[in-house]
Amino acid sequence: MWDFETEPGYQRDLDWVDAFVRDEVEPLDLVLGDPYDKTDERARRLVRPLQDQVRERGLWACHLRPELGGQGYGQVRLALLNELLGRSRWAPSVFGCQAPDSGNAEILARYGTEEQKARYLQPLLDGEISSCYSMTEPHAGADPTLFTTRAVREGDEWVIDGEKWFSSNARHAAFLLVMVVTNPEAGPHRSMSMFIVPAGAPGLVNVRDAGIGTESPEHSSHGYLRFTGVRVPAENLLGEPGEAFAIAQTRLGGGRIHHGMRTIAQMRRAFDLMTERAVSRTTRHGRLADMQSTQDKIAESWIDIEQFRLLLLRTAWLIDRHQDYRAVRKDIAAVKVAMPRVYHDVVQRAMHLHGALGISNEMPFSAMMVDAQVMATADGPTEVHRQTLARQVLRDVAPGEPLFGSGHLPTRTEAARRHVAARLEHEVAAL
Structure with a gap:
Protein backbone atom coordinates (compact mmCIF):
# COMPACT_ATOMS: atom_id res chain seq x y z
CA MET A 1 0.00 0.00 0.00
CA TRP A 2 1.32 3.43 -0.89
CA ASP A 3 1.63 5.91 1.95
CA PHE A 4 2.88 9.47 1.67
CA GLU A 5 3.14 9.99 5.42
CA THR A 6 6.07 9.20 7.70
CA GLU A 7 5.35 7.35 10.92
CA PRO A 8 5.01 9.83 13.82
CA GLY A 9 8.03 8.62 15.78
CA TYR A 10 10.43 9.01 12.89
CA GLN A 11 8.84 12.31 11.88
CA ARG A 12 9.71 13.63 15.34
CA ASP A 13 13.31 12.61 14.68
CA LEU A 14 13.24 14.38 11.32
CA ASP A 15 11.83 17.52 12.91
CA TRP A 16 14.67 17.44 15.45
CA VAL A 17 17.24 16.97 12.66
CA ASP A 18 15.75 19.86 10.69
CA ALA A 19 16.12 22.28 13.59
CA PHE A 20 19.48 20.86 14.73
CA VAL A 21 21.06 21.17 11.27
CA ARG A 22 19.70 24.68 10.79
CA ASP A 23 20.69 26.02 14.21
CA GLU A 24 23.86 24.11 15.09
CA VAL A 25 25.41 22.61 11.97
CA GLU A 26 24.89 24.99 9.06
CA PRO A 27 26.83 27.79 10.83
CA LEU A 28 29.89 25.50 10.81
CA ASP A 29 29.97 25.68 7.01
CA LEU A 30 30.80 29.38 7.23
CA VAL A 31 33.53 29.25 9.87
CA LEU A 32 35.24 25.83 9.67
CA GLY A 33 37.46 24.21 7.07
CA ASP A 34 37.43 20.71 5.63
CA PRO A 35 35.27 18.19 7.54
CA TYR A 36 37.72 15.42 6.56
CA ASP A 37 40.77 17.08 8.11
CA LYS A 38 41.05 15.22 11.42
CA THR A 39 44.14 17.24 12.38
CA ASP A 40 42.01 20.37 12.88
CA GLU A 41 41.64 20.25 16.67
CA ARG A 42 39.55 23.42 16.80
CA ALA A 43 36.99 21.88 14.48
CA ARG A 44 36.99 18.60 16.39
CA ARG A 45 36.35 20.37 19.69
CA LEU A 46 33.33 22.07 18.17
CA VAL A 47 32.00 19.01 16.37
CA ARG A 48 32.41 16.28 19.01
CA PRO A 49 29.61 17.61 21.28
CA LEU A 50 27.29 17.77 18.27
CA GLN A 51 28.16 14.20 17.31
CA ASP A 52 27.42 13.15 20.89
CA GLN A 53 23.95 14.69 20.63
CA VAL A 54 23.35 12.76 17.40
CA ARG A 55 24.45 9.52 19.09
CA GLU A 56 22.19 10.17 22.06
CA ARG A 57 19.31 10.67 19.67
CA GLY A 58 20.10 7.33 18.02
CA LEU A 59 20.80 8.90 14.62
CA TRP A 60 24.53 8.19 14.25
CA ALA A 61 25.55 6.30 11.06
CA CYS A 62 21.96 5.28 10.34
CA HIS A 63 22.98 3.56 7.10
CA LEU A 64 24.89 0.87 9.03
CA ARG A 65 23.52 -2.29 10.59
CA PRO A 66 22.85 -2.17 14.35
CA GLU A 67 25.83 -4.43 15.13
CA LEU A 68 28.07 -1.74 13.61
CA GLY A 69 26.56 1.05 15.66
CA GLY A 70 23.92 2.22 13.20
CA GLN A 71 20.17 1.90 12.97
CA GLY A 72 19.99 -0.26 9.85
CA TYR A 73 17.56 2.18 8.27
CA GLY A 74 16.20 1.33 4.86
CA GLN A 75 16.63 3.61 1.88
CA VAL A 76 13.33 5.44 2.29
CA ARG A 77 14.20 6.54 5.82
CA LEU A 78 17.71 7.44 4.72
CA ALA A 79 16.28 9.51 1.87
CA LEU A 80 14.12 11.54 4.23
CA LEU A 81 17.09 12.05 6.54
CA ASN A 82 19.60 12.91 3.83
CA GLU A 83 17.45 15.54 2.20
CA LEU A 84 17.88 17.44 5.47
CA LEU A 85 21.58 16.68 5.91
CA GLY A 86 22.31 17.70 2.33
CA ARG A 87 21.83 21.36 3.26
CA SER A 88 25.22 21.43 4.98
CA ARG A 89 28.66 20.13 4.01
CA TRP A 90 29.41 19.47 7.69
CA ALA A 91 26.14 17.68 8.48
CA PRO A 92 27.11 14.22 7.11
CA SER A 93 30.23 14.23 9.30
CA VAL A 94 28.20 15.29 12.33
CA PHE A 95 25.81 12.38 11.66
CA GLY A 96 28.51 9.82 10.74
CA CYS A 97 27.40 9.23 7.16
CA GLN A 98 29.87 11.24 5.07
CA ALA A 99 31.05 9.99 1.69
CA PRO A 100 33.36 8.32 0.79
CA ASP A 101 33.71 7.03 4.37
CA SER A 102 30.14 5.71 4.46
CA GLY A 103 30.63 3.57 1.34
CA ASN A 104 34.06 2.41 2.48
CA ALA A 105 32.58 1.41 5.83
CA GLU A 106 29.96 -0.70 4.02
CA ILE A 107 32.72 -2.47 2.07
CA LEU A 108 34.81 -3.12 5.18
CA ALA A 109 31.78 -4.31 7.11
CA ARG A 110 30.80 -6.77 4.39
CA TYR A 111 34.17 -7.98 3.11
CA GLY A 112 36.71 -7.13 5.81
CA THR A 113 38.28 -9.63 8.18
CA GLU A 114 37.96 -9.13 11.92
CA GLU A 115 41.48 -7.74 12.00
CA GLN A 116 40.70 -5.30 9.17
CA LYS A 117 37.54 -4.16 10.90
CA ALA A 118 39.36 -3.53 14.18
CA ARG A 119 42.19 -1.60 12.55
CA TYR A 120 40.31 0.40 9.91
CA LEU A 121 36.53 0.14 10.27
CA GLN A 122 36.08 0.93 13.94
CA PRO A 123 38.13 4.17 13.93
CA LEU A 124 36.23 5.18 10.78
CA LEU A 125 32.88 4.54 12.47
CA ASP A 126 34.04 6.49 15.51
CA GLY A 127 34.82 9.50 13.34
CA GLU A 128 38.48 9.45 14.35
CA ILE A 129 39.91 9.03 10.84
CA SER A 130 39.00 9.69 7.21
CA GLY A 239 37.38 -10.39 -0.22
CA GLU A 240 38.81 -12.79 -2.76
CA PRO A 241 41.07 -12.05 -5.77
CA GLY A 242 39.00 -10.92 -8.75
CA GLU A 243 36.06 -9.66 -6.64
CA ALA A 244 36.75 -5.92 -6.88
CA PHE A 245 34.05 -5.23 -9.47
CA ALA A 246 31.37 -6.87 -7.33
CA ILE A 247 32.69 -5.15 -4.21
CA ALA A 248 32.61 -1.77 -5.96
CA GLN A 249 28.97 -2.26 -6.92
CA THR A 250 28.17 -2.73 -3.23
CA ARG A 251 29.00 0.89 -2.57
CA LEU A 252 28.18 2.46 -5.93
CA GLY A 253 24.53 1.43 -6.04
CA GLY A 254 23.85 2.98 -2.66
CA GLY A 255 26.11 5.95 -3.36
CA ARG A 256 24.14 6.93 -6.43
CA ILE A 257 20.84 7.04 -4.59
CA HIS A 258 22.41 8.86 -1.61
CA HIS A 259 23.82 11.54 -3.90
CA GLY A 260 20.29 12.15 -5.12
CA MET A 261 18.95 12.41 -1.59
CA ARG A 262 21.45 15.09 -0.60
CA THR A 263 21.07 16.94 -3.88
CA ILE A 264 17.38 17.52 -3.17
CA ALA A 265 18.43 19.66 -0.22
CA GLN A 266 20.55 21.87 -2.47
CA MET A 267 17.74 22.15 -5.03
CA ARG A 268 15.39 23.29 -2.29
CA ARG A 269 17.97 25.76 -1.03
CA ALA A 270 18.25 27.33 -4.48
CA PHE A 271 14.48 27.29 -4.86
CA ASP A 272 13.94 29.01 -1.51
CA LEU A 273 16.42 31.73 -2.45
CA MET A 274 14.66 32.13 -5.80
CA THR A 275 11.23 32.59 -4.26
CA GLU A 276 12.57 34.93 -1.58
CA ARG A 277 14.17 37.05 -4.29
CA ALA A 278 10.92 37.08 -6.27
CA VAL A 279 8.85 38.55 -3.45
CA SER A 280 11.59 40.90 -2.18
CA ARG A 281 12.93 42.54 -5.34
CA THR A 282 10.99 45.24 -7.20
CA THR A 283 11.50 46.92 -10.55
CA ARG A 284 9.71 49.87 -12.11
CA HIS A 285 6.99 47.45 -13.18
CA GLY A 286 6.46 45.92 -9.72
CA ARG A 287 7.72 42.86 -7.92
CA LEU A 288 9.65 40.16 -9.74
CA ALA A 289 7.04 37.75 -8.38
CA ASP A 290 4.33 39.46 -10.44
CA MET A 291 6.11 38.94 -13.76
CA GLN A 292 5.16 35.97 -15.94
CA SER A 293 8.76 35.01 -16.68
CA THR A 294 9.49 34.77 -12.95
CA GLN A 295 6.34 32.77 -12.35
CA ASP A 296 7.40 30.40 -15.14
CA LYS A 297 10.79 29.85 -13.46
CA ILE A 298 9.20 29.15 -10.09
CA ALA A 299 6.52 26.83 -11.47
CA GLU A 300 8.99 24.81 -13.56
CA SER A 301 11.41 24.53 -10.65
CA TRP A 302 8.75 23.36 -8.21
CA ILE A 303 7.54 20.72 -10.66
CA ASP A 304 11.08 19.54 -11.43
CA ILE A 305 11.99 19.16 -7.75
CA GLU A 306 8.79 17.35 -6.79
CA GLN A 307 8.98 14.98 -9.77
CA PHE A 308 12.59 14.13 -9.01
CA ARG A 309 11.86 13.64 -5.31
CA LEU A 310 9.04 11.20 -6.07
CA LEU A 311 11.26 9.27 -8.51
CA LEU A 312 13.97 9.04 -5.86
CA LEU A 313 11.64 7.98 -3.04
CA ARG A 314 10.03 5.33 -5.25
CA THR A 315 13.50 4.01 -6.13
CA ALA A 316 14.45 3.96 -2.44
CA TRP A 317 11.23 2.04 -1.73
CA LEU A 318 12.08 -0.49 -4.45
CA ILE A 319 15.56 -1.01 -2.99
CA ASP A 320 14.03 -1.67 0.43
CA ARG A 321 11.55 -4.07 -1.14
CA HIS A 322 14.00 -6.10 -3.23
CA GLN A 323 17.13 -5.77 -1.05
CA ASP A 324 19.13 -6.05 -4.27
CA TYR A 325 20.57 -3.07 -6.15
CA ARG A 326 20.74 -5.13 -9.33
CA ALA A 327 16.97 -5.56 -9.36
CA VAL A 328 16.59 -1.77 -9.33
CA ARG A 329 19.32 -0.88 -11.85
CA LYS A 330 16.89 0.83 -14.19
CA ASP A 331 15.44 3.06 -11.48
CA ILE A 332 18.82 3.95 -9.97
CA ALA A 333 20.06 4.86 -13.46
CA ALA A 334 17.01 7.09 -13.95
CA VAL A 335 17.76 8.91 -10.69
CA LYS A 336 21.39 9.37 -11.73
CA VAL A 337 20.39 10.79 -15.13
CA ALA A 338 17.70 13.14 -13.82
CA MET A 339 19.67 14.46 -10.84
CA PRO A 340 22.26 16.73 -12.53
CA ARG A 341 19.74 18.05 -15.06
CA VAL A 342 17.18 19.08 -12.45
CA TYR A 343 19.89 20.43 -10.15
CA HIS A 344 21.41 22.53 -12.94
CA ASP A 345 18.08 23.88 -14.19
CA VAL A 346 16.80 24.95 -10.78
CA VAL A 347 20.09 26.62 -9.84
CA GLN A 348 20.40 28.35 -13.21
CA ARG A 349 16.94 29.89 -12.81
CA ALA A 350 17.73 31.05 -9.28
CA MET A 351 21.08 32.47 -10.37
CA HIS A 352 19.53 34.35 -13.27
CA LEU A 353 16.81 35.87 -11.08
CA HIS A 354 19.52 37.31 -8.81
CA GLY A 355 21.30 39.08 -11.68
CA ALA A 356 24.90 40.14 -11.04
CA LEU A 357 24.58 39.11 -7.40
CA GLY A 358 23.67 35.62 -8.53
CA ILE A 359 26.88 35.05 -10.46
CA SER A 360 29.07 36.63 -7.80
CA ASN A 361 31.02 34.77 -5.15
CA GLU A 362 28.74 36.30 -2.53
CA MET A 363 26.01 33.79 -3.36
CA PRO A 364 26.20 29.96 -3.50
CA PHE A 365 24.92 29.49 -7.05
CA SER A 366 28.25 29.25 -8.90
CA ALA A 367 29.41 26.47 -6.58
CA MET A 368 26.05 24.76 -7.02
CA MET A 369 26.35 24.89 -10.81
CA VAL A 370 29.73 23.20 -10.60
CA ASP A 371 28.32 20.67 -8.15
CA ALA A 372 25.58 19.83 -10.65
CA GLN A 373 28.28 18.87 -13.14
CA VAL A 374 30.02 16.82 -10.46
CA MET A 375 26.77 14.89 -10.01
CA ALA A 376 26.76 14.23 -13.76
CA THR A 377 30.16 12.54 -13.42
CA ALA A 378 30.41 11.05 -9.93
CA ASP A 379 29.80 7.29 -9.68
CA GLY A 380 29.74 6.99 -13.47
CA PRO A 381 28.98 9.55 -16.20
CA THR A 382 25.37 10.33 -17.04
CA GLU A 383 25.75 8.98 -20.58
CA VAL A 384 26.54 5.49 -19.27
CA HIS A 385 23.46 5.52 -17.06
CA ARG A 386 21.29 6.63 -19.97
CA GLN A 387 22.49 3.56 -21.85
CA THR A 388 21.81 1.36 -18.83
CA LEU A 389 18.30 2.76 -18.48
CA ALA A 390 17.49 2.37 -22.16
CA ARG A 391 18.81 -1.19 -22.29
CA GLN A 392 16.83 -2.17 -19.21
CA VAL A 393 13.66 -0.70 -20.71
CA LEU A 394 14.19 -2.26 -24.16
CA ARG A 395 15.04 -5.67 -22.70
CA ASP A 396 11.39 -6.26 -21.78
CA VAL A 397 9.84 -4.91 -25.02
CA ALA A 398 8.45 -7.51 -27.44
CA PRO A 399 9.02 -6.87 -31.18
CA GLY A 400 6.00 -5.88 -33.24
CA GLU A 401 5.13 -6.48 -36.87
CA PRO A 402 8.25 -5.18 -38.63
CA LEU A 403 6.61 -3.18 -41.44
CA PHE A 404 3.97 -1.06 -39.73
CA GLY A 405 4.10 -2.01 -36.05
CA SER A 406 1.33 -2.53 -33.50
CA GLY A 407 0.07 1.05 -33.69
CA HIS A 408 -0.86 0.95 -37.39
CA LEU A 409 -4.48 2.16 -37.46
CA PRO A 410 -5.68 0.45 -40.67
CA THR A 411 -4.38 -2.91 -39.41
CA ARG A 412 -5.95 -2.40 -35.99
CA THR A 413 -9.27 -1.32 -37.54
CA GLU A 414 -9.46 -4.42 -39.70
CA ALA A 415 -8.69 -6.63 -36.69
CA ALA A 416 -11.37 -4.84 -34.69
CA ARG A 417 -13.95 -5.38 -37.44
CA ARG A 418 -13.18 -9.11 -37.52
CA HIS A 419 -13.45 -9.27 -33.73
CA VAL A 420 -16.82 -7.49 -33.65
CA ALA A 421 -18.16 -9.56 -36.55
CA ALA A 422 -17.21 -12.76 -34.74
CA ARG A 423 -19.04 -11.61 -31.62
CA LEU A 424 -22.16 -10.77 -33.63
CA GLU A 425 -22.12 -14.19 -35.31
CA HIS A 426 -21.80 -15.82 -31.86
CA GLU A 427 -24.78 -13.87 -30.50
CA VAL A 428 -26.94 -14.69 -33.57
CA ALA A 429 -26.07 -18.36 -33.21
CA ALA A 430 -27.06 -18.24 -29.55
CA LEU A 431 -30.52 -16.97 -30.52
Missing part, protein backbone atom coordinates in the same frame (compact mmCIF):
# COMPACT_ATOMS: atom_id res chain seq x y z
CA SER A 131 39.37 7.35 4.24
CA CYS A 132 39.76 7.44 0.46
CA TYR A 133 38.22 5.43 -2.35
CA SER A 134 40.76 5.16 -5.17
CA MET A 135 39.27 3.72 -8.35
CA THR A 136 39.46 5.89 -11.50
CA GLU A 137 42.58 6.29 -13.64
CA PRO A 138 43.84 9.20 -15.79
CA HIS A 139 43.51 7.44 -19.15
CA ALA A 140 40.43 5.37 -18.36
CA GLY A 141 38.16 7.55 -16.26
CA ALA A 142 35.57 5.36 -14.54
CA ASP A 143 35.70 2.47 -17.06
CA PRO A 144 37.22 -0.40 -15.06
CA THR A 145 37.77 -2.51 -18.19
CA LEU A 146 40.52 -0.04 -19.17
CA PHE A 147 42.38 0.07 -15.83
CA THR A 148 46.09 -0.69 -15.95
CA THR A 149 47.23 -0.22 -12.34
CA ARG A 150 48.57 -3.66 -11.39
CA ALA A 151 49.18 -5.66 -8.26
CA VAL A 152 51.50 -8.68 -8.43
CA ARG A 153 51.78 -11.27 -5.67
CA GLU A 154 55.30 -11.69 -4.26
CA GLY A 155 55.36 -14.11 -1.34
CA ASP A 156 53.27 -12.72 1.48
CA GLU A 157 52.86 -9.31 -0.16
CA TRP A 158 51.19 -7.65 -3.12
CA VAL A 159 53.19 -5.06 -5.08
CA ILE A 160 51.16 -2.25 -6.67
CA ASP A 161 52.28 -0.12 -9.64
CA GLY A 162 50.29 2.45 -11.59
CA GLU A 163 48.38 5.70 -11.30
CA LYS A 164 44.99 6.68 -9.94
CA TRP A 165 43.11 9.88 -10.67
CA PHE A 166 40.60 11.97 -8.69
CA SER A 167 40.89 9.85 -5.58
CA SER A 168 38.47 11.66 -3.28
CA ASN A 169 39.82 12.80 0.08
CA ALA A 170 43.29 11.35 -0.51
CA ARG A 171 45.13 14.17 1.27
CA HIS A 172 43.30 13.57 4.57
CA ALA A 173 42.85 9.80 4.44
CA ALA A 174 44.37 7.39 6.95
CA PHE A 175 43.93 4.58 4.42
CA LEU A 176 42.78 4.02 0.85
CA LEU A 177 40.64 1.33 -0.76
CA VAL A 178 42.34 0.76 -4.11
CA MET A 179 40.94 -1.14 -7.09
CA VAL A 180 43.71 -2.72 -9.22
CA VAL A 181 44.23 -5.39 -11.88
CA THR A 182 45.54 -8.68 -10.47
CA ASN A 183 44.71 -11.06 -13.33
CA PRO A 184 44.65 -9.33 -16.73
CA GLU A 185 43.88 -12.65 -18.45
CA ALA A 186 40.53 -12.99 -16.70
CA GLY A 187 37.34 -11.42 -18.01
CA PRO A 188 36.87 -7.67 -17.50
CA HIS A 189 34.71 -8.20 -14.41
CA ARG A 190 37.02 -10.79 -12.80
CA SER A 191 40.43 -9.24 -13.44
CA MET A 192 40.54 -6.79 -10.52
CA SER A 193 40.96 -6.99 -6.77
CA MET A 194 40.59 -4.45 -3.98
CA PHE A 195 43.23 -3.66 -1.37
CA ILE A 196 43.57 -1.60 1.78
CA VAL A 197 46.59 0.66 1.39
CA PRO A 198 47.68 2.66 4.47
CA ALA A 199 48.41 6.32 3.86
CA GLY A 200 52.12 7.02 3.75
CA ALA A 201 53.00 3.58 2.41
CA PRO A 202 56.48 3.67 0.78
CA GLY A 203 56.14 4.26 -2.96
CA LEU A 204 52.75 5.99 -2.72
CA VAL A 205 53.03 9.57 -3.94
CA ASN A 206 50.31 12.20 -4.20
CA VAL A 207 51.41 13.93 -7.40
CA ARG A 208 48.93 16.74 -6.80
CA ASP A 209 45.43 17.43 -5.55
CA ALA A 210 42.87 18.51 -8.11
CA GLY A 211 40.08 20.82 -7.06
CA ILE A 212 36.45 21.14 -8.08
CA GLY A 213 35.78 24.15 -10.29
CA THR A 214 37.59 27.18 -8.94
CA GLU A 215 38.71 25.59 -5.65
CA SER A 216 42.09 26.89 -4.53
CA PRO A 217 45.00 24.42 -4.23
CA GLU A 218 44.84 24.45 -0.43
CA HIS A 219 41.21 23.30 -0.56
CA SER A 220 41.63 20.74 -3.33
CA SER A 221 41.18 17.16 -2.17
CA HIS A 222 40.97 14.84 -5.18
CA GLY A 223 44.34 13.18 -5.44
CA TYR A 224 46.34 12.26 -8.52
CA LEU A 225 48.19 9.29 -7.04
CA ARG A 226 51.21 7.33 -8.25
CA PHE A 227 51.96 3.84 -6.95
CA THR A 228 55.55 2.71 -7.49
CA GLY A 229 56.36 -0.65 -5.97
CA VAL A 230 53.88 -0.09 -3.12
CA ARG A 231 53.92 -3.23 -0.97
CA VAL A 232 50.95 -4.28 1.13
CA PRO A 233 50.58 -7.48 3.17
CA ALA A 234 48.53 -10.27 1.59
CA GLU A 235 45.99 -9.88 4.40
CA ASN A 236 45.18 -6.36 3.08
CA LEU A 237 43.21 -7.96 0.25
CA LEU A 238 39.47 -7.35 0.60
